[in-house]
Amino acid sequence: NENETWKLLLPICVNAVMSVCAYGLTVRLIPRIKPMFVKANLYGVDMSKRSSGKVPEAIGVVTGCVFLVTMFIFIPVPFTDCIFSNVNFPHDKFVEFLAALLSICCMLLLGFADDVLDLRWRHKLLLPTVASLPLLMVYYVNFNSTIIIVPKPLRSWLGFSLDLWIFYYVYMGMLAVFCTNAINILAGINGLEVGQSLVIATSILVFNVVELFGSQWKAHQFSIYFMLPYITTSLALFKFNWYPSQVFVGDTFCYLSGMTFAVVGIIGHFSKTTLLFFIPQIINFLYSVPQLFHLVPCPRHRLPKYNEKMDKLEPSVTVFHKSELNVLELYFTLLGRLLMYIFKTFKLIKWQEDKGGIVTCNNLTLINFILINAGPLKEPTLTSILLIIQIVSSMMAFVIRYPLASIFYDV
Ligand code: UD1
Ligand code: MG
Numbered sequence: 001n002e003n004e005t006w007k008l009l010l011p012i013c014v015n016a017v018m019s020v021c022a023y024g025l026t027v028r029l030i031p032r033i034k035p036m037f038v039k040a041n042l043y044g045v046d047m048s049k050r051s052s053g054k055v056p057e058a059i060g061v062v063t064g065c066v067f068l069v070t071m072f073i074f075i076p077v078p079f080t081d082c083i084f085s086n087v088n089f090p091h092d093k094f095v096e097f098l099a100a101l102l103s104i105c106c107m108l109l110l111g112f113a114d115d116v117l118d119l120r121w122r123h124k125l126l127l128p129t130v131a132s133l134p135l136l137m138v139y140y141v142n143f144n145s146t147i148i149i150v151p152k153p154l155r156s157w158l159g160f161s162l163d164l165w166i167f168y169y170v171y172m173g174m175l176a177v178f179c180t181n182a183i184n185i186l187a188g189i190n191g192l193e194v195g196q197s198l199v200i201a202t203s204i205l206v207f208n209v210v211e212l213f214g215s216q217w218k219a220h221q222f223s224i225y226f227m228l229p230y231i232t233t234s235l236a237l238f239k240f241n242w243y244p245s246q247v248f249v250g251d252t253f254c255y256l257s258g259m260t261f262a263v264v265g266i267i268g269h270f271s272k273t274t275l276l277f278f279i280p281q282i283i284n285f286l287y288s289v290p291q292l293f294h295l296v297p298c299p300r301h302r303l304p305k306y307n308e309k310m311d312k313l314e315p316s317v318t319v320f321h322k323s324e325l326n327v328l329e330l331y332f333t334l335l336g337r338l339l340m341y342i343f344k345t346f347k348l349i350k351w352q353e354d355k356g357g358i359v360t361c362n363n364l365t366l367i368n369f370i371l372i373n374a375g376p377l378k379e380p381t382l383t384s385i386l387l388i389i390q391i392v393s394s395m396m397a398f399v400i401r402y403p404l405a406s407i408f409y410d411v
Helices: 002-039 060-074 077-085 091-117 121-142 152-158 166-185 192-211 217-241 250-267 271-276 279-292 330-345 366-374 379-408
Strands: 147-149 161-163 305-307 312-314 317-321 351-353 358-362
Touching: 002 060, 002 077, 002 217, 060 091, 060 217, 060 250, 077 091, 091 121, 091 217, 091 250, 121 166, 121 250, 152 379, 166 192, 166 250, 166 271, 166 279, 192 217, 192 250, 192 379, 217 250, 250 271, 271 379, 279 330, 279 366, 279 379, 312 379, 330 351, 358 366, 366 379
Parallel strands: none
Antiparallel strands: 147 161, 305 312, 317 358, 351 358
16 A cells, blocks of 8 residues: 555665765765875785776775765664654664674674785685674574475475574575675676676665565565665775776775675575575686685686786686695595596686696686686776676576576475
8 A cells, every 4th residue: 555655665765865975975085085095005006007006905995884874874764653653663673774784894894804904715704704693693583584495396305394403594604705705706807896796786676676565575675775875885986996996995895795795685585596696706616616725726816917018818827736736635636636627628727738747727717717718808898798797697597586486486
C-alpha cells in the first residue's frame, strides 16, 4: 500500500541526496588534501610513466571518512518514526546498522595502518578477520541462522537443508578476507582498483533495486543505504585515480571496499550473490595461487612492465632457476609443478626455459594474462578492457542468479 511504499522509499531518497552531497565534498576535498599526504611521506611512484613525481597514496582514507561520516549523519533517518513514537524501537536492526559501520570503520583503520606500515602477507589475512568480528557477533545474536538450503541436485544425499554450525561463521569470516584481498591483488594500473569496485557496487545496487519490492525488502533497503554513498564517494576518487593518476587509492580503499561488500552481503543474506559479482577476482585469485602460496617465486610487485619507448605496458615476468622449485618442500614442489604443468598445457602462461635451467615466466595475474594474449597495450586501454570484463561478468552473474538458479533452488 501507499504508506508502506513511502516508508520504503523515503529514507532511500534522503540517503541519495546525502550521497550526492558526499560526492561534491569528496571532489573538493581530495585536491586540497593531496599535498598533506605527500608532506606526511604517504606517496608512491607511478611505475608505468616516463617521469612521475610523488603521487599521494592511501587517498582511500579520505573517501572512506566521507563515506562513514555520511552514514553517521544518516543513522537516525531510517529510525525517525520509532524515535518520535517511542514504541517498538527496533533495537536489533539498530545494532545491526551500528555493527556494520563498526566493521567498516575498523577495516578503514587497519587498512590505513597497512598503507603506513607496509605490513606482511599474513597480516593482510588477519586484519579483515579481526574487522569482521563485531559483525559476526551481531549476526550470532540477531539471526544465528547457520542453516543453508541444499541445491536441488544434492538433496538426495544431503537432505533439504544443512546446518553448517560454526563453519558458517568461518565462511563469513573468509568472505571478508577474500573480498578485501581479491580487490587488492587485481591492481597496479591506473583506475583499476576503484573501477572494479564501482562495477561491483553498482551490480549489488541493481540487484537490491530489483529485489526491493520482494519479501526481503528490508535487507535490500539496508544494503542500498550503504551502496549509494559508497558509489558516489568512490566515483569522486575515480576521477582522480583514472589515467594519468593524480592519486593512488592505497590498500585502505581496497579493504574498505571489500569489507563494505562483505558486510551488506552478510547482513542482507545475499553473500552468494555478492560472490557472483567477483568472478574476475576469483579467476585472478585462482591464477595467482602458485605465486601467492610461493609454489613459484613471487616478487613484491607483479604489475605489468612499462615499455618507455612505446609508452605501452608489457607482461611482467619472474625469473628463477628451475632448481629453486626444489628448495621448497617436496609436497609444494610437486603441487607447484602440477599447477604450472596444467597452466602450460592450456597455454595460460608464457614459460621459457633455457639450457641452464633458468625459467622466465610471466607473473600470474589476470592483467598479465590479457597482455600475453593481446600484445602490448596503452595503460588506459588495458584498464578499460579489464573493466569491460568486469561488467560482462556482472551481466553473466545476473544470468546465473536469475534463470539458472531455478535449476538449483526453488525460486
Ligand atoms: C598488490 C599486488 C602487487 C601489485 C600491487 C600494485 C599481489 C600479491 N600484490 O600489492 O603484485 O604490484 O598490488 O598495486 O598481487 N602503483 C602504480 N600504478 C597504479 C597503482 C599502484 O604504479 O595505478 C604502484 C605504486 O608504486 C604504488 C604501489 O603500486 O605506490 C602500491 O602498491 P601496494 O598497494 O602497496 O601493493 P600491494 O597491495 O601490497
Ligand atoms: Mg594494494
